[in-house]
Amino acid sequence: MFSVNNLHAYYGQSHILRGVEFSVGPGEIVSLLGRNGVGRSTTCKAIMGLVKHKGSIKFKGEEVGRDKPHIIARKGIGYVPEDRSIFPTLTVQQNLELGMKSVKKPGKWTLDDVYRQFPRLQERCNVCGGHLSGGEQQMLTICRSLMGDPDFIMIDEPTEGLAPQMVETMGELIARIAKSGISVLLVEQKLTIALAISHRMYVMGHGQIVFEGTPGEFEKNQTVRKEWLEV
Amino acid sequence: MSEFIIFSLLNTLIYGLLLFMLSSGLTLIFGLMNVLNFAHASFYMLGAYFAYQVSLKVGFIPALFLAPLGVAVVGMLVERYGLRRVHAHGHVAELLFTFGLFFLLDELVVLIWGRNPVDYQIPAFLDFPLFTLFNSDFSAYRGFMLVVSIAMFISMYLVINRTRIGLIIQASLTHAEMVNVLGHNVPSVFMYVFGAGAGLAGLAGVIGGNYLVTEPGMAQALGPIVFVVIVVGGMGSLTGAFVSSLLLAGLQTFAVGMEFSLADLFMKFGVNVQSDGIIGDILRIQIANTRAMLPFLFMIIMLIFRPKGLLGVREE
Ligand SMILES: Nc1ncnc2c1ncn2[C@@H]1O[C@H](COP(=O)(O)OP(=O)(O)OP(=O)(O)O)[C@@H](O)[C@H]1O
Ligand SMILES: [Mg+2]
Numbered sequence: 001m002f003s004v005n006n007l008h009a010y011y012g013q014s015h016i017l018r019g020v021e022f023s024v025g026p027g028e029i030v031s032l033l034g035r036n037g038v039g040r041s042t043t044c045k046a047i048m049g050l051v052k053h054k055g056s057i058k059f060k061g062e063e064v065g066r067d068k069p070h071i072i073a074r075k076g077i078g079y080v081p082e083d084r085s086i087f088p089t090l091t092v093q094q095n096l097e098l099g100m101k102s103v104k105k106p107g108k109w110t111l112d113d114v115y116r117q118f119p120r121l122q123e124r125c126n127v128c129g130g131h132l133s134g135g136e137q138q139m140l141t142i143c144r145s146l147m148g149d150p151d152f153i154m155i156d157e158p159t160e161g162l163a164p165q166m167v168e169t170m171g172e173l174i175a176r177i178a179k180s181g182i183s184v185l186l187v188e189q190k191l192t193i194a195l196a197i198s199h200r201m202y203v204m205g206h207g208q209i210v211f212e213g214t215p216g217e218f219e220k221n222q223t224v225r226k227e228w229l230e231v
Numbered sequence: 232m233s234e235f236i237i238f239s240l241l242n243t244l245i246y247g248l249l250l251f252m253l254s255s256g257l258t259l260i261f262g263l264m265n266v267l268n269f270a271h272a273s274f275y276m277l278g279a280y281f282a283y284q285v286s287l288k289v290g291f292i293p294a295l296f297l298a299p300l301g302v303a304v305v306g307m308l309v310e311r312y313g314l315r316r317v318h319a320h321g322h323v324a325e326l327l328f329t330f331g332l333f334f335l336l337d338e339l340v341v342l343i344w345g346r347n348p349v350d351y352q353i354p355a356f357l358d359f360p361l362f363t364l365f366n367s368d369f370s371a372y373r374g375f376m377l378v379v380s381i382a383m384f385i386s387m388y389l390v391i392n393r394t395r396i397g398l399i400i401q402a403s404l405t406h407a408e409m410v411n412v413l414g415h416n417v418p419s420v421f422m423y424v425f426g427a428g429a430g431l432a433g434l435a436g437v438i439g440g441n442y443l444v445t446e447p448g449m450a451q452a453l454g455p456i457v458f459v460v461i462v463v464g465g466m467g468s469l470t471g472a473f474v475s476s477l478l479l480a481g482l483q484t485f486a487v488g489m490e491f492s493l494a495d496l497f498m499k500f501g502v503n504v505q506s507d508g509i510i511g512d513i514l515r516i517q518i519a520n521t522r523a524m525l526p527f528l529f530m531i532i533m534l535i536f537r538p539k540g541l542l543g544v545r546e547e
Binding site: 048050068069070072073074079081085087088089090094095097098099101103144145148 | 410415
């Protein structure tokens, strides 16, 4: 479905990713964990074509590493950045409409679906994105990407700064997205929802993958946890 | 007195909308691409020269449409094959690029049309007084400028607020990268906005070039004031550019009629300025004589006390 091989990425002179390799299968939730600054967000950005990179990025059997960001998106990769990037001056509804790649052929998710699943967004549909709470913004940014009908979605730190109850809701939402057939790369720093909902996990350290396994295998491996996650 | 006010208001509106036609593109381009286009007023000049050339062949009305279109194409080429490449090398390079472009276009115009003004005339069918008020004529051409500007303003409003491309532009003003990863071709949106901005400046040249004068210095004459407009309005804000266009136009238009000094004004309130030194000299300057300086003074004060401008969003 999706795989990355020997991925290197650079910000100017600094070499951030040093041969990252991982894969995500159909309908699978795969989490990418690691401490601050190890390069998880850079991995997502490199995949979207937003930072200079080398190596192979394969999606549905096709190499997409050379494509421009909007082409990558149109091929079916969704990306929810860690800063959420809500359009603050536009309404909730306009934010969602911009998620659609074209008004002529809407995807599996329509405005009605989103509103049915998230009544809160419907209530606030005419409110400016900038006026939403953190949790609402996170819902909105994920739904906005879903409106673009992705087959694979990368969600960067969706639980950051959310209240515990909201974190749980987020976990349920992501599980539901995967059930609907969309593969998910969940980027997290904390283990909270990752352990509960992931099928497989990768741990990153200094621009490389240092662990790969199921949540069960991860829990048995105390060294990875000590060395690469806990602060 | 009411004659002065009515005519000044009309002139403010005409001059203000002309300024908006120029500054709207500049401020949008800045908001989207972070490029301060020094050569923006050159598109205004090109518009006037294109219109002159085209109207010689096929008349003024076709020129009104063809010249801005031609300028828009030039603008798109500049963005696609110039700015987009230079962009990779940072903002200073971009600034220098547009700086160079400004002088290049100036010299190009001199090379083709010469150093003297060209004979770009108001079309005969618009060259009559529309109405006479208090013994002063309001020419049909000024009425025409007003109509074109208002039509432009309404179309622009509709495009930005009622169309999908307008929505994409608005979102890109704050988060261009996000719009891009949602699958919209942001680089090509940039190109079209740059072209449209250039085309609008060109349109201002078409309707302003014959009203004022079409000569190589015209970009230099109007360029600085357009910058003042977008700084005062708030860089990247269309509404801000609109408000500040009208404000600065009003400031300049009304200042013309103010044939009195600050000292005279103080006198009205019973304060007699006695000072003989430099302060006294400054206070005795006629306000009308400060017309050219007022906008820049306004900009500098704005930058000191409210750097983000009237309606700007950026803090940096
Ligand atoms: N725009 C940038 N320019 C230069 N260096 C950057 C830039 N963005 C990130 N970096 C550097 O790249 C490294 C990886 O950053 P990245 O954002 O991928 O980390 P992360 O794993 O997502 O962690 P976190 O989100 O907790 O900061 C960091 O050392 C960071 O300082
Ligand atoms: Mg990150």
